[in-house]
Structure formats: C-alpha cells, structure tokens
Amino acid sequence: MTSTRVELHMDFEASGTSPLPSGCLYTHPSTLVSTVMFRSFFAPLNRRIIFFITAMSAIAICIVVLVSASCIILTRDSRSTRPLEDCARSLAVSLPRPFTIETARSTIHNVGNAKPWPFVEYIAIARSDSTLLEASGSFTFNMDELLTKRKVKSASGIIVSQPIIEGGEIKAYILIGSNSQFFGKGITMYLLLSSIAGTGGILASFFIARKLYKKMLQPLYDLTAAAKEIGVSKDYTLRVPYASNDELGDLVSQFNAMLDQIEKRDKLLTSHKKMLEQAVKLRTAELAKKNSQLVLEVAERREAEMIRCEVERINQHDLKSLLNLVIGYPELLLSKGNLTAQQENYIKKIEMAGYRILDMINNNLDIFKMEQGIYKLRATSVELVHLLFEIQDDITSMLTRLDVTLRITFNNYPVSTSNTFFVAGEYRLLQTLFSNLIVNAVEASNPNDIVTVAIQTDDQTITVHNNTLVPEKIQEKFFNKYATYGKEDGTGLGTYSAKLIANAHKAHISMTSTKPSGTLITVEFSEQLSLADNSSLEPAVEQMFI
Template sequence: MRGEAFTPLGRKLVWAILGTTLLALALALALNFLFAIHAQQQDAARRAHSLTSLLATSLAAAVDFDDQAAARENLDSLALIPQVNGAAVYVNGNTLFAAYGEPPPPPRGTSPQNRIEVTFARLEVTQDVPSASPGSRLVLTVSLADQWAAIGRALLIALAILAVVFVICIRVAIRFRKQLTDPLAELGRTVADIARRRDYSRRAEYRSDDEIGMLVAGFNAMLERIENRDAELRRHREYLEQMVAERTRQLERNNFKLMAEMRRRTKAEMIREEVERINRHDLKSSLSLIIGYPELLLAEGGLTEPQARNIRRIRAAGYRMLDMIRNHLDMFKMEHNLYSLRRSPVDMVETLCSLEEEFSPLLGSSGVLLNMKIDGVEVVGLERFDILGEEPLLRAMLRNLIQNAIEASRKGDTVLVRLEDGPRRQVSVYNPTPVPPEVRHRIFEKYVTHGKENGTGLGTYFAALIARTHGANITMHTDNESGTLMTVTFRHHPETGTA
C-alpha cells in the first residue's frame, strides 16, 4: 500500500458502528415523529369534527328562523377555544349567513357534504347544518400552530436524547475498537518489525478463541515454517560455499596446470612451425627437380605413349605435392580468417577430368570406378560448369573428398560425382560405404580419422575450410543402407556473382 492513503481499521470500525447507530436513531426518530404528527392530526380532526357537528346542530333553529343574531351568538361561543381561527355559516350555497373571527371561504360545490381538509398550518371542517332549508353549511377553521409547537419541543428533547445516546455510542464503539483492533494493531507492528529486521524467530503474543486468534496462530505457524526454511537454506548456502571454495581451489590448480601446458604447447608449436617452414623450403627445392625433369623428358620426346603417360603422372604428382605445401600455409590463413579469396570462374568439369587422370593409379589399384554427371547426364568432357572461386583451392577440396570416397570404397564400388545447376549450384561426392559411427558427428573437425593406417584427419577438415572460405555450405548424410553423400552448396552464382 505504499503511496496510498492509510486508514486504520479501528477508525473504520468506529465509523461503521457510529454510522449504523446514527442511521438507526435517525430512522427511529423520523418514524416516531411521523407517527406522532399523524396521530395528533387525526386527534385534532376528530375533536374539530365533534365540535363542528355539535355547533351545526345548535345552529339549525337559527337558520330555520333566519335569526342571524342567534347564529352569531352561537358562533361567538367558539372564543372559548383559542385554536379556532374562524367559522362561517353559508345558506343557499354560498350566501354568508353568520361568521366568527376570520370567515373561511364558502365550500365548493352544492351537494350536501361533510368534509375535513388538513394542510400544514390549519385544519378546515365543513359540516351540513340540519335545517329545513337545504344548502346550509357550517365551515370551521382550526389552527395547528400549537400542535407544531408541541412537536418542535418534543423534537428538541429527542435531539438532546439523541446526542446523549450518540456520545454513549462513541464511548462504547471506542471500547469495542480497542478490544477488536488492538490485537490486529499489535500483529501489524510485529509484521513490520519482522519485515524490517528479518527476524523470523519472533512471534505475535495473542491468545483468543475468535477469528483474530486463528489469524495470529496461522501467522505464527507461517513464521515457524519460514524460520525452518531459512535455517535449511542457510545450511545449503554454507554447503554450497564450501563446494564453491573447493571447486575454486581445484580450478586454480587446473588453471595452473593448463597455463603450464599452454606454455609447453606454445613452445612446441613454435618449434613445429619453424621445422615445417624449413621442411617446406627443403621440399620445394626438391620438388623443383621432380617437376623439372619430367618437363625436360617430355620436351625431348622419343618416349612411348605409356612412358609419356607415366612421366606426366610423375609431373602431376609433383605439382600436387607443391599445391599441398602451398595449401598448408593457406589453411593457417583460412583458420584465422586472414585469407583473401580471389574469385574467378572455375570450370569444375575440367578440374574433375584432370583429377580423374590424377586418380587413375589409385582407381586401378583399388578396383573402384569413378563416374561424373551433370544434372543426371554422364559427363563426356565437353561440358562446362563454372563456380566462382580459386581453382587451386577448389581442386584441393574435390581432391580430398574424392580421395576419401575412393579409399573408403570396396572393390567393384562406384564413386559418383554429381554437378547440379540451379539458384544454388551443388557439387556432391557419393560412395556406398557409410562413415563409422564413432566419427560421424566430428567428420569435419581437425585431425579426425578412423580406420586409415596413414590417415591425418585433415582431408575433410581442409575441404570444409575451403567451402566455408568460398561462402559455401558443406554437409554430410550417411547411413548403413544408402552410404555416404558429401554435398557442397555454393551461394554465389557464376553468372550474377550474387547470393
């Protein structure tokens, strides 16, 4: 209730008691006075009617003998009654015969009638005079001022009594308020103190067999549960703090060991990179001879066709080895997002045909067939299927995927390379042998290999690295029934160069 006006419950209770009491007293007073007014008016009407009937009978002879003096004498006897304001005798309808005081107006209508009219200030009685001449009526007006004065005095006395009763009700309401709301106020102070100090060991001290006693008992039971819960949480927190401290010490020990291992590996990596740099330099120097001598032999001529084919294979192997040495440095740049790709249209059909020639010895020794298709049609070598990228990298990617497929196949199997055109051009390599379950979910990770005696675990890793560098997506689907399918989906179209 923060930000809202606060009204104590005791004050509301006092207001409710006093309001109900005041309403009951006011209603009782109003009903009593309405009944008293009605009763007094009825009594005044009866007395006025009796007086008028008696006076009308006494006036009958005067009216019959047309004796106005006798009639006025009878009317003057009304002076003994101070409440009578006036009286008049009318004959023949509206003709004034005799009057007393302030004569009232003639009665309305001509038919015989006895009528009593009561207004706020006066009472008017019309009575037929039992005379021989028809249409003779006596009209009498009586003032109600004395009646209202008596009612006013009674009202003042009643208001005084009401004030006394109201004061007594205030004292009684305050006493009831203390008995009913003091326990609630004490409970509220206890709640506020507990909320401020968070001391759940406190209890509200109140015993009663009413609803407030039940409320206090329930509140104390709730405090006990909260206290037990806090004690349990405190024990768990202490236990967790001990575990965290122990775990922290263990992590510090592990971090120390890890830092030492990282320093050792960093030093070993520096040594390995230096050795690899020297080896690459030495390998390039040796490869210049392996590549150069086949060039000289082919240039001199005089070789048979089988000899020339073997010389070309030696030269291709030398160039392949040179690409592998160069790609090793490119792999490092691609791993660290430092490689700058130089895109140009690369004919994948030409690249695959040269790779088919390169894999001829491996295909012949393993008894595996290599088949290539474009959109389901067998490749004859005259087609063109362009991909935007770098030819050496795309060649290395296809070489790794096809070589893995050939090495994983059994004698008599067929490795199928499919080129599929569309908004996203695809290159896929299929072989009927599934990937071992142990490495399926890690097939594109570095150094992951299985079942190969001389495997390095870099083939599919490097292929995936090249695909991602070209903005392509490489996926694998393998199972025991359908075999293995490696698919590379290129985002850039060679004609538009857009994704």
C-alpha cells in the first residue's frame, strides 16, 4: 500500500521544508500555515472556546459589578447617614462648656460660614422643645419627628440630630443635613467606571482567548487532519507526531495506538479475505455442481409424479368401468323382485357401497382439479343434519371399537331428525369434508372421550371438538398436504382435502388447540340456503337418504 507521507506537526513560525520521520503526514509549510489559520479562525470549536472564555469573563465581571452596586444601593441610606452623624457628633463635642445659647449660636454660625464638610448643606441648633435657635442653609423637615427618630429622610435629603447633654440633661440638638444627590452622584460614577472596566476586561479576555486557542488546539488540528487523510487514503500506517504529558498528549497517543491495532487487523482481514475468496470459489463450484444434480432430480421426480398421476387417473377410470357392474346388478336384481326383505336390504347395502366407492374415485379426481384451481362447484341444496347422521352410522363400528362417543348438537341442544340445516354445495364433497374431520377427531381421542359436533345456525358454523391436543410440531401446518404425526397408517391428506373442499364451497375452516380446552375445528359457511330451497334437492341426493 503506497500513499503520500504528510507531517501534521504545524509550526506557525517555521518556513521551508525539513526531513520528516517515516509514517508522518506532510504538506507544503506555506500552504499548510495559511490553510490552518484560515480554518482555525472559522472552525466551530474555536468559536466555542473563544465564546466560552469571553462569556465566562463577562459573567464574572457582571456578577461582581451587580453585587457591588446592589450592596451600595441597599446600604446607601446607612452610608449617607453615617458621615452626617459623625459630623454632628464632632460638632456637639467641640462646643465649649458650660453650654450657653450664645456660644452655641456663634459656633454654628462660624461653622456654617466655613463649610468644613463639602457634603453638608444645612447646620442648625435647636432647643429640646423644637425651637430653632440658629441655622445655616435651608432644609425642609419635620422637627418633632427628627428629634424623636434622630434621623429623617425627606424630599430635601437626609438630616440627623445629635443631642447636647450636660449634667444628664439635654440642653439642645445639633442638626446637620445633606442633599441625597451628592451620594447618588458617587454611585453613578461607580457604576460608570465599573462598566468601563468590565467592557475592557471582556475585550481583553476575548483577545487573550484568541491567542491561546491556537496553541491549545494544535494537537486537535493534527488529529482532525490525520483522520481525514486516513479516511480518504485508507492508509493506517500514518501517525500523529505529538508527545506531551497532558490530556491532549494522552489522546494523541491513544489515537496512534488505535491506528496500530487497526493496521494489524487490516493486514489480518486482507489475508482472511483472500482465503475467503478462494473458499467461496470452491464452494461456488460445489454448489453449482449440486444445483445441476438437483435440477436433474427435480425433473426426474416431476416426470415420475406426472406418470404416477396419469396411472392413477387410468386406474380410476378402469375402476369406474368395473363399478358399473357392482352398481348395475343390484339395480337389476331389485327390479326382478321375488326377494325377501333381508335380501333386498343386503342388495341395497351392496349398491350403496358401490356408490361410495364411486364417490371416492370422483373425490380423488375433484381434489386434483381443486389443487390445479380448475374445479367448478356444482352447488345444490345440501341438508347437513342427515349428512352427519349418515357419517355417524358409517363409523359406528369404529366408535364401538375405540370406546368413543359421538355427540351431535343443534343450537346447543341435542339434535333430532326434525332439525334441518341447509347449505349450498355438493353433497358428496361435504360428506367427505365432515367425514375426514370427524374420523380424525375420533381416532385422536382416548377411551371414554366424547367427540362433539355442534351445529350453530345463527353464525352458520359447524364445529368438531375433541379433548386431545394437536402436537405442537404440526399445529402451524395442520391443513398442509402430508402433515401427520403419530399415526402409522396416516397419509396427512384428510385435513388437506377438507381445506380444499371448504375453499371450493367458499367456507372458512380453522383449528385451535390448547391443553385446557382441547382441539376445536370450525367450518363457517358464507352462504346458507333457506328452507324454501328444499325443492332444489337432486334425486340422486335424495336417494342417499334411503
């Protein structure tokens, strides 16, 4: 594998070319520097780092300014009152003793003219009975409230009072007031200077962040360029030349270690790929040979199946020809007369057996047509109650031998010969359908079990129920061809033909089998004939009831 060697270590102060270690990425320094500086300035990660540092600095500065301003504003009154109280206290202490009104008035007058405190705009002295003795400046306030609370904030500003006590008695009060705007100007100036300083700090942090991110993110640029180059060239021999004890150094070393593992695995995969390609070629040749054999076997089996079906049809045709004698001679004997009742009964049974064999032959031909989808139903009015009675008579010996009881119900009541349930269909096919279902249910039952055949005229269904469970292996393929289990002589065609016959009659057949409730097969007819259609019964069908 060949590829261009490129060095990722980018020195923004270096120029020209230099020898590089094997396995490192290389590109022209001037092109690399301009490209990296351009991309680094507009890279989203760089913007995020600059924004993060600048935002953190701005937030810190704003928090400090807001906290300081809040403290100043919240303590503005106390800060404004304290200097006035100090001035009033010092002025009261400086008055000569013993206290006299004239001396106090002279002192207040002199201090008011001298104005030793720039923030003091009002100085006065008043008696304890609220009589003003001397004042310098003008101020609006409530004298009684001031003397009681010692400090009052009014529209003119803040004013405080300091008692002059001598001999345990209050001789007078020193009053000093100041305009609140004086202190407000200081707060405004503080906020203005803080805003200027904060803006300068934010700008400084922005430029510092721009300077630092280039140095901090250099290994990340190397990793990004290496990943892109490897993604394009698929050359896993490339490495990032960066060594440091910090987190980025660990990241680069782990990246190089990962490339080592990928390079080893790539070589192993290449060798395994060649081995697999060779194995696939051999396997493909074997499969092609087996496929050709299977094609020949399928063709041979298909030909054998066609021959078998043709032979069966020929045999069935020959059997139907022979059955003409079995069916014809009983009719001839019955027409001659001179027979006892027992002899007539025997001959009728022989005739009935012949018709049954003929029906079986015809059923096989019809099932074949149903499989091919070419069967046309010759529907007549079929009465299913008498049909089920006939099936019950036919399997009497089987019920006795297996010790199983067959119960037939009509709308949840025991059935009687007066009950009728007509459907549109072919008598012979419907007899085959229900005979297969009932015989399977009886054969699958245990001794002393009851097989129930329930007729429901409301929803046009006939259900066959027994207490045994269908094996789980064949539940999903219960109606499939050749699906059988546990029966030595079973062919798996009974339920399959029942499904075909039900579909031909546009009836829905289904099976559910659970341990608590046993097995239930439901045949639901989509169309039911009214009792007025009894006249449509064919004579051949009526003869079946004799």
